[in-house]
Amino acid sequence: MASTETKAKTDDLAGLEAGLDALDAVQTHRTPVREVLVKKVLPPFLAVGLVLVVWQVLVSLKVTDETKLPALSAVWDSLSDMWLKGTLLEVVWTSVSRGLLGFLLALAIGTPLGLLVARVKFVRAAIGPILQGLQSLPSVAWVPPAVLWFGLNDAMMFTVILLGAVPSIANGLVSGIDQVPPLFLRAGRTLGATGLRGAWHVVMPAALPGYVAGLKQGWAFSWRSLMAAEIIASSPDLGLGLGQLLENGRNNIDLPGVFLAIILILVVGIAIDLLIFSPVERYVLRSRGLLVKS
Numbered sequence: 001m002a003s004t005e006t007k008a009k010t011d012d013l014a015g016l017e018a019g020l021d022a023l024d025a026v027q028t029h030r031t032p033v034r035e036v037l038v039k040k041v042l043p044p045f046l047a048v049g050l051v052l053v054v055w056q057v058l059v060s061l062k063v064t065d066e067t068k069l070p071a072l073s074a075v076w077d078s079l080s081d082m083w084l085k086g087t088l089l090e091v092v093w094t095s096v097s098r099g100l101l102g103f104l105l106a107l108a109i110g111t112p113l114g115l116l117v118a119r120v121k122f123v124r125a126a127i128g129p130i131l132q133g134l135q136s137l138p139s140v141a142w143v144p145p146a147v148l149w150f151g152l153n154d155a156m157m158f159t160v161i162l163l164g165a166v167p168s169i170a171n172g173l174v175s176g177i178d179q180v181p182p183l184f185l186r187a188g189r190t191l192g193a194t195g196l197r198g199a200w201h202v203v204m205p206a207a208l209p210g211y212v213a214g215l216k217q218g219w220a221f222s223w224r225s226l227m228a229a230e231i232i233a234s235s236p237d238l239g240l241g242l243g244q245l246l247e248n249g250r251n252n253i254d255l256p257g258v259f260l261a262i263i264l265i266l267v268v269g270i271a272i273d274l275l276i277f278s279p280v281e282r283y284v285l286r287s288r289g290l291l292v293k294s
Contacts, residue, residue, distance in 0.1 A: 114173030172214010
């Protein structure tokens with residue numbers, strides 16, 4: 001009788017352990033391509049299609065004048081004209097190359113700055129509030145002083161990008177480090193991971209989710225800062241970018257051109273986020289068991 005009860009208790013414990021193991025095990029199998037297309041790709045296309053339909057309905061019913069909302073065909077004609085002239089890809093690449101290079105510079109500056117602010121109390125007390133204030137300051141405010149400092153050149157553009165993106169990247173890393181469990185840091189020190197070694201092997205990997213979120217926000221600030229700089233500070237020496245295309249449309253009272261520039265700015269910004277930062281974020285979350293399906 002006693003052996004039977006002991007066996008029953010053993011079976012119960014085994015069942016409990018199996019249940020706990022099942023709870024701890026995170027299913028990380030990849031989602032089928034068809035399901036990804038239906039759940040993630042199709043909804044944005046439907047939303048865009050709905051916007052275009054509403055746009056066309058407003059134009060067809062003459063709810064608003066074409067001087068305020070151009071027809072889709074007029075915007076398409078502007079796009080086709082730029083494509084036939086061979087200027088479309090050149091304009092897009094001018095802005096994309098500036099934005100990505102400026103973001104990489106901001107990454108190189110914001111990462112060590114964020115580590116320093118997060119790990120050194122005096123630096124955090126001195127610089128932390130300034131970083132928060134800079135992050136809330138509109139990037140367009142930096143364009144006039146940057147023009148006065150450097151003139152109308154790429155140095156001015158990159159200065160505006162850095163002042164807009166560096167605080168976001170640094171604050172994202174600080175936020176990620178603040179969420180690292182103290183046990184990880186103590187374990188790292190016990191194993192001899194201190195100083196730069198501890199920062200590289202313990203702090204940065206543990207803070208990666210918050211850091212990646214800061215990188216996404218940093219790219220958004222880089223792109224917005226660049227567009228503000230291109231719109232305000234236009235010059236033939238700078239080449240024609242998307243922001244300058246938008247400003248030229250306003251100066252020439254070319255509303256289809258204005259809407260085309262807005263659409264291109266939106267598409268490029270979203271595309272870079274979806275193609276680069278979102279996959280990196282999903283990989284980081286999946287590797288930590290925080291994302292069940294990709």
